[in-house]
Amino acid sequence: MTELLSPEALEYALRRIGEERYHNRHPFHKLLHGGKLEFGQVQAWALNRYVYQAAIPRKDAALMANLEDREIRREWIGRIHDHDGLGPDQGGIERWLKLTDGLGLDRAYVMSQQGALPATKFAVEAYVRFAGSRPTLEAIASSLTELFAPAIHAERIAGMLENYSFIDESLVAYFRKRLDQAPRDCRFALAYVKQHARTYEQQKAVIDALVFKTDVLWAQLDSLYFAYVEPALPPPDAFVPAAHPGK
């Protein structure tokens, strides 16, 4: 961008970032959704993605620690409820663990994060720190990958159910739930950003924040691809898939 945008033009610019940089375009996801991965590679993906899922409530709490407006906190806290659960609902992290359970991964091992790739942890912690240290406008903007998430979730549900015998409906509960949650959340975040990014510098910062977030997601798949697809060299202590009869 080179000049101040209207709110609508800003939304268009943000959506363009998704078209160019969202991780649905990453070769790892094309393999995953197209049924081209072995069982152990899907395990590695779910194990590493757990690190991200588990950190989201901390990311949202870090953002909330800077939110002086009670009404916005009352809105934003719903994201923590979504992932940690509230009352009887056990939330999205528990649904993710249902996926890793179903993939035959030991739950304590998954939760320990000991087998996750260091690059995954670095990317995730960068996101948590971003949310807690940047201005609220940028922290909120970094959540806007949710604009692009429903399409990838729908593609993932269909692709994984169709292509992998070891994936059934119970394992994709996380993604089904996100089909409802993510659009609700990103409507608020998008409206906030369109309303509050009123200078060129703010709009530039908002765009950079979303680019940063797409980098956080993309970098996780780069490291997964390197470790488990090609050249398939997991670093020391990282998860190593056991031999498995097939997909």
Next chain:
Amino acid sequence: MTELLSPEALEYALRRIGEERYHNRHPFHKLLHGGKLEFGQVQAWALNRYVYQAAIPRKDAALMANLEDREIRREWIGRIHDHDGLGPDQGGIERWLKLTDGLGLDRAYVMSQQGALPATKFAVEAYVRFAGSRPTLEAIASSLTELFAPAIHAERIAGMLENYSFIDESLVAYFRKRLDQAPRDCRFALAYVKQHARTYEQQKAVIDALVFKTDVLWAQLDSLYFAYVEPALPPPDAFVPAAHPGK
């Protein structure tokens, strides 16, 4: 303390801190509860204390940003619900604003915090930062002034209703509610601290954290006393009570 304590002895040491340093012992509170303050001085107290109330959810979010254990987050988030409200419940901050409303203070002025004492804001922000930057054990320990809060709330309710014609039941709703909430919260926090402070260094850090918190509360009353009781010199831009027919 000079040696490792049993969990019970640690609890005793923590309770002793309350007996020696909790702000119920501060001369400002003795004046407040004893009916010795003018209307404008009670206004100044409620206006400044709002700064503290409004920051508590940010403090708890800052603490939660470091909580890696989902079960503990699911417990701790209840504190944010208490103060911000959840769903139809508008929470403790709104109940505090009912008090400042009832004391004739303009709500937008109160919420702007423009009339609050700088020393109040500094103390409150020190608490928010402490909760977000210290180890979780210390951050949780700093909440333990709740062990001592029910007594001061009960004393405050009785003393203010009895002594001030401008205080009625509707204005003390915040304190009535805290009579239930604070004991529930501090049971969890006390059990956590007793379980996790297992070295001398940890126990010392826990005790220091609670002392720090009593300092945060005490410092607010020192500055109130200076500004509005004796010598009664509010700093530039601070709230100045209007003349009022009496208490």
